[in-house]
Amino acid sequence: MSSIILSFVGNQDPFSDNTEQEGSIVTLVKHLLAQNFTIKHVFLLHTTDMIDRAELTQGWLGDAPLQLPQEAIALLPVDPALSADPVNVPLATQAAQLGLAEAMACRSEEDWIEFNASSGTPVMKSTWSILQAAGYAPQSRIWQVRNPKEMGPNQARVFQANVDGLRRQFDVAVAKRQINDYNYTGALASLTAAGIVGNGDRLTALLLYGHCRLAFDFNRAHQALSQVMTIALPPSEDADEAITTWQQQLGALRQRQDRALVMELYHNARIKLKNQEYADFLVRLSSFQEKLWAILGQQKLGFPFPAKYADIDGFWLDVCQIDGGKLGKALAQAKFKGTPLKLEGFVNRPKAIAILEYFPDPKEIVPLLKNLSDIYDQRNRNVHGLEGVSSLPDGDRILTTMRTLLKRAIASPPVCPFDSLNQEILERLEVNL
Numbered sequence: 124m125s126s127i128i129l130s131f132v133g134n135q136d137p138f139s140d141n142t143e144q145e146g147s148i149v150t151l152v153k154h155l156l157a158q159n160f161t162i163k164h165v166f167l168l169h170t171t172d173m174i175d176r177a178e179l180t181q182g183w184l185g186d187a188p189l190q191l192p193q194e195a196i197a198l199l200p201v202d203p204a205l206s207a208d209p210v211n212v213p214l215a216t217q218a219a220q221l222g223l224a225e226a227m228a229c230r231s232e233e234d235w236i237e238f239n240a241s242s243g244t245p246v247m248k249s250t251w252s253i254l255q256a257a258g259y260a261p262q263s264r265i266w267q268v269r270n271p272k273e274m275g276p277n278q279a280r281v282f283q284a285n286v287d288g289l290r291r292q293f294d295v296a297v298a299k300r301q302i303n304d305y306n307y308t309g310a311l312a313s314l315t316a317a318g319i320v321g322n323g324d325r326l327t328a329l330l331l332y333g334h335c336r337l338a339f340d341f342n343r344a345h346q347a348l349s350q351v352m353t354i355a356l357p358p359s360e361d362a363d364e365a366i367t368t369w370q371q372q373l374g375a376l377r378q379r380q381d382r383a384l385v386m387e388l389y390h391n392a393r394i395k396l397k398n399q400e401y402a403d404f405l406v407r408l409s410s411f412q413e414k415l416w417a418i419l420g421q422q423k424l425g426f427p428f429p430a431k432y433a434d435i436d437g438f439w440l441d442v443c444q445i446d447g448g449k450l451g452k453a454l455a456q457a458k459f460k461g462t463p464l465k466l467e468g469f470v471n472r473p474k475a476i477a478i479l480e481y482f483p484d485p486k487e488i489v490p491l492l493k494n495l496s497d498i499y500d501q502r503n504r505n506v507h508g509l510e511g512v513s514s515l516p517d518g519d520r521i522l523t524t525m526r527t528l529l530k531r532a533i534a535s536p537p538v539c540p541f542d543s544l545n546q547e548i549l550e551r552l553e554v555n556l
Contacts, residue, residue: 125163125234126155127226129219129251131243132169132176137183147241147268148180152189154266154281155237164229165196168222168243170206174198199225209244219250223260236263240284256286256293258316291317295552302545302552305394307333310548319555325351326551332369333544337391341376348373365543372540382533385414389525390539396522401512408498411525415492416475419532423482428470439466442478453481472496486531491524 128151136146145153152162165184169177177198184191201218205211226236238251238260251265267284274280294317301310311330314320320327332347348369375383392407421427424445429438443451443466457464457480459473470478479489498521515521529536 125161125231126237127163127230127234128152128155128165128237128239129222129226130165130167130239131219131247132167132173132180133242133244134173134176136176136242137180142271144271145183146180147239149183149189150268151237151239151241151266151281152184152191156189160235162191163195163234164226165191166199166222166225167196168199168201168218168247170201170209171203172206174200197225210246212246212249215244215246216250216253219247219254220259223254227260232262234262236260238263238265239268240265241268252284252286256290258290258294291319295319298552299549302548304398305333305337305541305545307331307337314552319552324555326548326555329544329548329551333541333548336373337394337541339387339391341373345370345373345377365547369540369544381414381418385411385418385533386529386536388414389529389536390541392525393522393539394541396515396518401515401518404515404518405498405512408495408521408525412472412492412495415528415532416470416472416479419479419488420470420475422532423479428475435468438470442466450478450481454478488528488531491528491531494524495521 128148130148130151132148133146135141136148138144138149139146144150148165148167152165155162167177167180181193181196181198183189184196185193199222202214205214205218208214223236230236238255240248240251242248254260255263255265263285265284265286267282269278269280269282271280294313298310298313298317298319301307301313307330311320311327311334314326314330320330328347328350332344332351335341335344335347348366351366372383372387376387388407388411392404392411395401395404395407417428424442426438426441429435442454445451451466454464454466454474454477457473457477459477464474464477466474476489476492479492484490498517526536
């Protein structure tokens with residue numbers, strides 16, 4: 124394998140007058156060669172006052188016994204501002220990033236990036252850890268070279284001091300926030316990049332299930348959930364119970380059962396509102412109302428609203444026979460915004476509300492439905508007029524109305540399946556860590 128070395132040049136390079144031994148850059152090169160690594164490139168970053176030592180280091184590496192090709196050793200002068208202020212963290216980090224960019228430009232997938240964290244000012248030395256922890260340098264290692272006069276018994280002079288664990292903590296913290304925001308694809312990307320999950324992993328399958336279900340792709344959600352049960356690590360008893368519940372819910376959703384769909388729309392809308400995705404929230408609200416009209420209409424009429432063109436004519440004939448023809452007469456006299464209703468075509472909002480208003484409404488469901496009408500109109504303006512929705516002050520009230528409608532018309536919404544999923548994912552994440 125090959126190594127690409129990056130280092131600032133310090134006062135002890137290439138040879139230390141204090142220790143009367145070679146400095147950290149030369150020592151690191153020798154260490155890597157002893158480990159059978161090929162030195163592909165060496166990038167030496169130097170301030171104005173270190174140019175002489177940088178040139179000496181370049182020559183030392185090219186001479187015997189190391190004999191690195193001169194074209195493989197590049198001198199990179201840093202910004203003059205850093206030369207004037209060598210303890211400036213942003214300037215030092217910027218210089219390190221520019222050096223890393225040079226290294227990455229000539230790196231192949233098999234090459235290791237080797238950071239020497241023992242030359243330069245303390246601030247310069249720390250920049251390599253910053254870049255590694257921030258994820259800028261894949262397949263990289265940070266090396267420390269001890270002062271030979273201060274080494275303890277059994278201590279190696281050259282050793283690794285990677286901060287992969289710190290970066291892992293950063294990635295996990297980001298993923299946890301994404302999970303709490305129901306951003307399952309983002310969390311999967313974060314955890315995959317951190318090497319915490321991969322294909323065939325139980326956690327991966329759970330995240331895919333959450334993403335697909337949130338996108339109303341219930342067939343793929345079912346496939347992902349089925350994989351969860353086949354993965355080697357056995358789930359807990361609570362997880363078994365949760366997965367059984369999710370499977371039952373998906374069964375009804377895949378069959379397009381109205382009651383299951385309207386509950387799903389409520390949970391989905393709640394998530395969209397929480398994440399301030401107001402346009403999507405209004406779309407879910409529209410679908411929620413349509414499904415609820417269909418459920419309530421079938422409860423009152425005894426037969427469903429038409430779903431196909433072939434069913435339309437027969438539906439209105441049956442409607443006009445309800446209650447000895449009284450429902451048909453009432454609908455013929457009904458108006459919406461001053462315009463008489465036409466008993467033809469699919470059942471839209473005015474027709475659905477007119478049908479429901481004919482029947483006794485002890486639970487006052489129809490007034491609640493009407494309360495959502497203005498929001499429905501806003502949704503239409505948003506979709507058809509390309510108007511933006513950057514705020515929704517009444518969002519919480521709307522969500523409460525939706526919940527009340529479900530409770531009065533069907534049943535109280537169950538525990539949000541995505542919240543129980545998040546709990547299982549976070550618990551499984553702790554196990555993986």
